[in-house]
Amino acid sequence: QKEVEQDPGPLSVPEGAIVSLNCTYSNSAFQYFMWYRQYSRKGPELLMYTYSSGNKEDGRFTAQVDKSSKYISLFIRDSQPSDSATYLCAMSAGGYQKVTFGTGTKLQVIP
């Protein structure tokens, strides 16, 4: 079993829809949770960063962490065609520990 599981998609939604992207993990030591966006032929770009459990909002993006369920989510409101990309979850135990990435979910927002 992988430490981090992420549905690879592809996920196709109409413009304006609410998108939900999710990851599950098995390592209870993980404390720091990140979401990266990667456009085709580009390096990953850090979107959201959350410590421990709870919610964090930044514009149209909301990150949620439920450590009791070992489940993290990224919500995108009012999705735009420019949101079409691969979204990678990532997590670590902190303190200069290795960051473990999910396999990424490919999202397509259709105009």
Add this chain to the structure above:
Amino acid sequence: SAVISQKPSRDICQRGTSLTIQCQVDSQVTMMFWYRQQPGQSLTLIATANQGSEATYESGFVIDKFPISRPNLTFSTLTVSNMSPEDSSIYLCSVAGQASGTDTQYFGPGTRLTVL
């Protein structure tokens, strides 16, 4: 966040040759990392490059195949040696952010390598 550049952005190489990839950061950073991303796959950490010491390699990666240099706090190189088609991949460098430890990493644009 740091601005990271990589050279070359892409290359096509012959089997058996070597390629050195450069990573330049616009500010001093403690830790730099090298990742590989094979087609349709997630990121796999190759090694952590620390200034003034030997790189730390992950399981499955060895110094003879992927020698790394870190001469100062803004620059690192990764060499892919004696290449085979299985080395065709995107190679990414990243640096640790200002948050605790290595948790927030910022990535360069990547080097797309094709080995024939």
